[in-house]
Amino acid sequence: MxxxxxxxxxxxxxSAPEIQFVANSLLADRRLEPLTLAETISFIGNGAAVLIEKMSIARGIPADQHAELLATLEERYMHSSDKxxxxxxxxxxxxxxxxxxxxxxxxxxxxxxxxxxxxxxxxxxxxxxxxxxxxxxxxxxxxxxxxxxxxxxxxxxxxxxxxxxxxxxxxxxxxxxxxxxxxxxxxxxxxxxxxxxxxxxxxxxxxxxxxxxx
CATH class of the missing domain: 3.40.50.1000 (HAD superfamily/HAD-like)
Known part of the structure; x- marks a missing residue:
C-alpha cells in the first residue's frame, strides 16, 4: 500500500475565506483597508509568516510589527474555523x-x-x-x-x-x-x-x- x-x-x-476573515480582523484593529478574497489567495502558500509579510507590504504596516501580527493571527485562527x-x-x-x-x-x-x-x-x-x-x-x-x-x-x-x-x-x-x-x-x-x-x-x-x- x-x-x-x-x-x-x-x-x-x-480556507481562504477563513484566512481573509482573521487577517482582516488585524487590519481592522489598525483601521486599514481589508484584504479582498483575491488578495488573500495570492498571499497563501508559503506559511503564515509570509502572509503577514505580504499583507504588511500591501497595507503599509511597519516591519517591526511582524512578530506581533503573526502571534495574533495564529491565536485568532486557532479559535476561528467556521468559514x-x-x-x-x-x-x-x-x-x-x-x-x-x-x-x-x-x-x-x-x-x-x-x-x-x-x-x-x-x-x-x-x-x-x-x-x-x-x-x-x-x-x-x-x-x-x-x-x-x-x-x-x-x-x-x-x-x-x-x-x-x-x-x-x-x-x-x-x-x-x-x-x-x-x-x-x-x-x-x-x-x-x-x-x-x-x-x-x-x-x-x-x-x-x-x-x-x-
Missing amino acids: ARIVFDLDGTLIH SEVFAGVLPALEALQGAGHRLGVCTNKPLAPAKAVLDHLGLARFFDVVLGGDSLDVRKPDPAPLQATFAALGDGPQIYVGDSDVDAETADRAGVQFLLFTEGYCKVPHAELPHHALFDDFARLPELVEGLV
Whole structure:
C-alpha cells in the first residue's frame, strides 16, 4: 500500500475565506483597508509568516510589527474555523483510500496547532496518521525536508503527494515523489507549467489515480 501525503489549504479545504476573515480582523484593529478574497489567495502558500509579510507590504504596516501580527493571527485562527469548508468529494475519497489500506498524512505550511485544530473541527483528523506544519521543522515547503519527514513517519511504500499549488509542485519535484495536482485550489501559475503526474478537478477521481500510480 502507498503512503499518500496531502497539502491542506487549497487541497483538502477551502480556507481562504477563513484566512481573509482573521487577517482582516488585524487590519481592522489598525483601521486599514481589508484584504479582498483575491488578495488573500495570492498571499497563501508559503506559511503564515509570509502572509503577514505580504499583507504588511500591501497595507503599509511597519516591519517591526511582524512578530506581533503573526502571534495574533495564529491565536485568532486557532479559535476561528467556521468559514473553512472541506472541498466536495474529499471525505469519500479519504474513506476509500484509508479503506484500501493506504497510509495518509498532511504536510502544510500552516502552523501545526491551527492545522490540527481545523482538521479536527472539519472532521478530517481521523484520516491522518501524521501531520506536519510549517513550524514543525526549521524549514518549510518548497524545501523538500517537511514532505520527506512526513513520508518517513508513515513507514514504507510508494510515495504520492497531493497538492494544489506551484509550491506543492516544486516540493514534490525536489523530493523526487509522484505528484497529483488538484486544479481547484490556490495555484498562482498555469497548471500546465508545473511538473505533475496527473491533474484532477474532482476528488471522486483520486482513488483511481492513486491506484494507477501504485
